[in-house]
Amino acid sequence: MPVGRQAQRKLKRIVRAAARVFYEKGYEGASIRDISRASGVSLAGLYYYIDSKQKLLYLIQAYTFKTVLERLEERLAGISDPVEKLKVLVRNHLDYFLQHPVEMKVLSHEDEALEGEYRKEILRIKRRYYAIALCIFDDMRDRGLTRRVNPRVAVLSLFGMMNWVYTWHRPRTDPGTDTLAETMAGMFLHGVASGHTLSRGKEPRTIRSRRVAVAGRAA
């Protein structure tokens, strides 16, 4: 509803406050009154900027997810080695996770709270994100870099490692982005690597352009 520059800034303040509240109490457990208090805007005043609680959650998730995806595609642009791509994906994901723990928890933890069209759009982004990871993995497999592992299981396990971080990571005592990304990427790459080293197994086959563009697949 609001269009002015100043108004956009205030909306952002509200969304950020909402994210903090959802982070602390969960979407269902949080009340609009909590968000009013946290943002310093009156209860009725909020509804000048948003039109429902759902929309607030949608704004948080959409912005966060789109940003993560965008950055990933940027950083992936110049790389062709799938192993390097995989490392970039892990680093990008964890980087954003540790830099924006509030928004990322809300994204990870509340993925069933949205309904209708909101839900569908977030799902579309998610599928695209998943497809990118799957393509990278397929690339690795086609070059004989992986053991025979169910790709879907492998990729979703990687997401599990990364997304679970919000349940345990304490910034004061646990490793930062660099170490964490290296450890997890290392675990995954060694975890799915072919044979006992990266050299065994079939040769890289011919250059394959499988689904390069990320047309959706089911998650």
Next chain:
Amino acid sequence: MPVGRQAQRKLKRIVRAAARVFYEKGYEGASIRDISRASGVSLAGLYYYIDSKQKLLYLIQAYTFKTVLERLEERLAGISDPVEKLKVLVRNHLDYFLQHPVEMKVLSHEDEALEGEYRKEILRIKRRYYAIALCIFDDMRDRGLTRRVNPRVAVLSLFGMMNWVYTWHRPRTDPGTDTLAETMAGMFLHGVASGHTLSRGKEPRTIRSRRVAVAGRAA
């Protein structure tokens, strides 16, 4: 409150219905009226068996977690090889996950909903569970079976893989316990294994040679 045999059976029915409702709508999103409807017991009638909504969640989580932990300790009893222990842990966890997806999602997803003493007791069980996994990993490390990896990060990443399963696993299309456990245990074990092969890294301090034990089958 209820003590009779018949009463205990009915309480169990109520708890199971509650788990189903929490599974579908989340703890905060679920109402006692939903549980009343799902269990076929009137709203007031529920309070003859339980004394609060929180207690219902506590009963689900405590019973589920205790059972998983109990089974784990049983199955771990006769084993001394840490690699074999790790495999048993993964299999035990995923086995229960796929056999009781409803309760396990409620356990994984609602771990911040409990408060006070209830919360503390679940936390105690969780820590115990985590400690077992960490001990197994330390055993592996002490025998030179692992690379230099932050044990906490490694173990919690494994839990991430496993606990994330509830967000994506579809029984009709995805692998069952056997394949899933083998894949994930394999990923983890290769993922943290020492060196790329037996070449690099420090020597094993004690008897066994590392790779033999780690070279589990590839899915």
Next chain:
DNA sequence: CAATTTGTCGAACGAACGTTCGACAAAATA
């Protein structure tokens, strides 16, 4: 300046929430 748009909020709406109470039947005990 007057007129209009933009922004803010107290107060209230109806609905849903977790929980309690008291009445009462069925079952167990004497």
Next chain:
DNA sequence: TATTTTGTCGAACGTTCGTTCGACAAATTG
């Protein structure tokens, strides 16, 4: 059979929920 215990529930309690309305000030526009 008389009495107590166990199990069940309709109705209501007080509270909180998401959202709306109308009044009104501040800023912008003509």
